[in-house]
Amino acid sequence: MIKAIKKHKGAILYGSSLALLLLLLRWLEFRFLILSTSLDIYIGIIAIIFTGLGVWLTLKLFKPKAKTIVIEKEVEVYITPSPQFERNQKELDNLNLTSRELEVLELMAKGMSNQEIANELFVSLNTVKTHSGKLFEKMEVKRRTQAVDKAKTLSIIP
Amino acid sequence: MIKAIKKHKGAILYGSSLALLLLLLRWLEFRFLILSTSLDIYIGIIAIIFTGLGVWLTLKLFKPKAKTIVIEKEVEVYITPSPQFERNQKELDNLNLTSRELEVLELMAKGMSNQEIANELFVSLNTVKTHSGKLFEKMEVKRRTQAVDKAKTLSIIP
DNA sequence: AGTAAAATCACCCGAAAGGATGAGGCAGTT
């Protein structure tokens, strides 16, 4: 139903606006007869109105989605000049990660899956999940991608 | 010289067409008086002509200008004064990513979920999935974490 | 005017990830 309306939006728009303008025209004609306004002015008004109609219709019908959305967003960016990586030990200490959690984090940062990390560390998948879970808690993040991003900005990992 | 004409194409176009129409108007008025054509028909003709003028003008003048560019501004707040990120354009070109895919990649790198990216870009979750899928193909990776890692290594994203 | 690429959205399905919880083992401390 809504789709049908959308599909024929153009026709509906044009039809209704035309009807509205015809009414306006009649009213103007009436005014014209009553007040005996000069023909020139009447014609002028008609011309302006219909020029406007043309412009409006064209804009509405031919460029319906000509919206330009400009998004301005403030982003906090922590960038550390690092030709050579230098681990930020203080931040690392603050997080209070265990050695195993840090290992998991580093492997995560390489894009490895939990299963791959498990194989790498010779532990079960469940163990990796446990580590990653605690890791996320300590780092106050919800996903591994967030953890990696945060760890990099804090210079905990290269 | 030609440049000047191009620059003021709008004004010239509008002016000349207006003048032409006024002439036409006068001629029609003349005909109207001579032949005693009904006022309704006269008005109708005027209306049609000027609607056409509006449509034509809009198409001529605003269509080329309708080449709107969606700009996404990022005001970066640097907490740590640091050297600016320098994008490796060559690597980026090699990957042949579309603008949308790059946007998705950048938001991924911030640790956002597909759903969050969808909200950010005002598109559906499915669309983000499509973009990310193609992104992984082009980057020859299997996971978002790998994509982010590779992109950072290649200096495609900060 | 017709084509090609890009962007959008949808549906299905399986895999991966993540949350919650419990539990056993092991080393160091008190």
Add this chain to the structure above:
DNA sequence: AACTGCCTCATCCTTTCGGGTGATTTTACT
């Protein structure tokens, strides 16, 4: 011995991801 922190593993459940496919619409270019 009791306590604590860490590592290990498990089960259950939900959410998120990713692959595959197909469709429509925009946009760009010719």
